[in-house]
Amino acid sequence: MRAPLLAQPMLLGLRNSLTAPVILRRLPFAIIGALFWLGLYLATYRLLSFIRGIEFMGELFSERLFSMTFFSLTGFLVLSNVITAISAFYLSRDLPFLFSKPVPTGAIVRIKTVETGLDTSWMVITFLAPVFVAYGASYGAPAIYYAASLAAILLFLALTTGAGVLIAHLLTAMFPARRSRDVMLGAITLLFLAFYFIIKSALPPDLSAPDAVLQSFTRFSPDSPFLPDYWITRTLFPLLKGGRPDLLYGIVLFSNACFSLLLSSTFGRMVYRRNIEKILPGEKTPGKGLTAGIFPSVDSSFLYKDGITFFRDTGQWSQIFVILALVAVYLYNFKSIPLDALLGLSPFAVQIMVGINLLMAGLVLSAVAARFLYTAVSLEGRAFWIVKSSPVDVRRMLWLKFLSGFPPVAALIISLVAMTNYAMHVQGALMVLSALTGLLLSATVCGLATGLGAAYPKFRHDNIASVSVSIGAMVFMVIAFGVVAATIAAESWIFYLHAVRPGGSHASQVVLLLLALAAVHAAAFYLPMRIGAERLCRDADTLGL
Numbered sequence: 001m002r003a004p005l006l007a008q009p010m011l012l013g014l015r016n017s018l019t020a021p022v023i024l025r026r027l028p029f030a031i032i033g034a035l036f037w038l039g040l041y042l043a044t045y046r047l048l049s050f051i052r053g054i055e056f057m058g059e060l061f062s063e064r065l066f067s068m069t070f071f072s073l074t075g076f077l078v079l080s081n082v083i084t085a086i087s088a089f090y091l092s093r094d095l096p097f098l099f100s101k102p103v104p105t106g107a108i109v110r111i112k113t114v115e116t117g118l119d120t121s122w123m124v125i126t127f128l129a130p131v132f133v134a135y136g137a138s139y140g141a142p143a144i145y146y147a148a149s150l151a152a153i154l155l156f157l158a159l160t161t162g163a164g165v166l167i168a169h170l171l172t173a174m175f176p177a178r179r180s181r182d183v184m185l186g187a188i189t190l191l192f193l194a195f196y197f198i199i200k201s202a203l204p205p206d207l208s209a210p211d212a213v214l215q216s217f218t219r220f221s222p223d224s225p226f227l228p229d230y231w232i233t234r235t236l237f238p239l240l241k242g243g244r245p246d247l248l249y250g251i252v253l254f255s256n257a258c259f260s261l262l263l264s265s266t267f268g269r270m271v272y273r274r275n276i277e278k279i280l281p282g283e284k285t286p287g288k289g290l291t292a293g294i295f296p297s298v299d300s301s302f303l304y305k306d307g308i309t310f311f312r313d314t315g316q317w318s319q320i321f322v323i324l325a326l327v328a329v330y331l332y333n334f335k336s337i338p339l340d341a342l343l344g345l346s347p348f349a350v351q352i353m354v355g356i357n358l359l360m361a362g363l364v365l366s367a368v369a370a371r372f373l374y375t376a377v378s379l380e381g382r383a384f385w386i387v388k389s390s391p392v393d394v395r396r397m398l399w400l401k402f403l404s405g406f407p408p409v410a411a412l413i414i415s416l417v418a419m420t421n422y423a424m425h426v427q428g429a430l431m432v433l434s435a436l437t438g439l440l441l442s443a444t445v446c447g448l449a450t451g452l453g454a455a456y457p458k459f460r461h462d463n464i465a466s467v468s469v470s471i472g473a474m475v476f477m478v479i480a481f482g483v484v485a486a487t488i489a490a491e492s493w494i495f496y497l498h499a500v501r502p503g504g505s506h507a508s509q510v511v512l513l514l515l516a517l518a519a520v521h522a523a524a525f526y527l528p529m530r531i532g533a534e535r536l537c538r539d540a541d542t543l544g545l
């Protein structure tokens with residue numbers, strides 16, 4: 001049994017996903033993804049048009065922005081590959097089966113490396129493609145630029161995948177696999193905080209000069225010939241202007257990508273079996289605890305089980321530290337806003353900042369709900385058949401999933417909105433309205449996440465975090481942020497009619513806006529919950545159990 005045979009399950013899954021019923025079922029997701037691509041392309045194109053319009057320094061800023069894109073992605077991809085590789089190589093459920101068969105260790109290492117690369121790379125390709133196309137359209141690049149860009153992206157992904165897999169083997173040789181993953185999550189959090197505060201300290205105090213802001217950003221790319229962003233920029237950027245690329249750096253990128261994969265494969269064959277023998281025998285079975293058996297009702301038993309599952313899995317509760325780090329950055333960001341200077345520009349600066357605050361809080365809400373509410377049903381895993389075979393109403397279970405996640409998420413968002421408003425000295429009716437808006441958005445987005453997570457569950461997963469970055473989760477985040485944006489836009493227009501154009505007869509517009517807003521929230525909450533419950537009841541045999 002060799003690597004091509006081990007790859008057959010992935011190839012068969014890909015073939016089955018290309019059938020007409022599956023394509024039609026995923027067509028709405030494809031449309032939403034196409035709209036996202038179009039929006040990212042237009043935003044990048046407009047940004048490039050502005051940057052290239054800066055006199056004398058425009059082309060330099062454009063090139064440095066191109067380099068910074070890969071510089072920032074290098075660290076992100078390596079860390080992401082480390083976490084994914086630990087799950088794929090050491091925590092996957094198919095490992096006992098593979099090691100019980102006469103499968104060469106090298107074949108397992110190769111197929112797991114491919115699996116790691118695919119799991120971590122598809123989202124980067126999704127985000128990078130519109131950016132490269134926007135650069136090509138802005139410069140009028142020839143066709144060879146697009147072919148070279150695709151080759152450079154694939155080599156870049158291969159290089160980071162090899163580096164991530166190598167680090168994962170080294171960490172697992174020193175620590176248990178689950179602890180290594182938690183260490184990497186903590187390292188990512190600390191690096192994110194350090195990177196953020198470095199950026200904040202380097203930004204100029206006067207943000208009104210765009211060229212000064214851009215100049216400060218370009219300092220973060222070290223422009224070192226020893227880093228892949230330098231090789232890619234020197235290879236691709238001349239093609240944008242119709243020139244000849246520096247083939248030396250293309251060869252350097254190719255050779256380093258091959259060496260990275262070769263080194264990770266060689267080291268993996270040396271240590272993989274020894275590492276896996278330390279974790280395959282099994283883990284300790286947790287006891288029942290002091291409070292076992294005190295919940296007589298089905299509802300409280302479900303809530304108790306979900307709580308125990310959450311705190312038992314370090315990959316779940318350790319995410320709280322990441323969220324707290326994001327909250328700290330968020331509060332620091334609003335605390336440093338020069339509100340007095342903004343009031344000199346507009347008398348409604350406070351109200352505008354409150355709207356922006358709610359919009360950003362909605363983005364945080366979407367991310368948190370995708371991580372904890374969208375994955376709530378998938379977290380049952382293949383043990384979901386127990387729920388199906390027991391005298392438990394699946395619709396009731398789905399509502400319990402919502403009720404277990406909604407209170408902490410709502411408390412987080414309302415606290416976030418209240419603290420940022422307090423930092424901006426917002427009081428009275430505006431503070432109350434912001435808190436109520438946060439509560440409404442929390443309820444709707446949590447219901448949307450729970451319902452869509454039930455409609456498109458992934459019970460066969462090796463790492464629950466992979467569910468929160470699946471295609472369905474990305475579609476949920478787009479829809480959720482659309483609901484948030486529509487809510488803030490409607491409230492902002494009502495405020496505009498009340499404060500900027502007082503005295504007119506705007507009652508009919510306000511009523512229509514409120515009715516439309518109520519309809520949007522009702523549909524975004526009720527329809528996914530209903531569809532998710534019906535799918536769990538009707539199609540449980542086709543959900544991968």
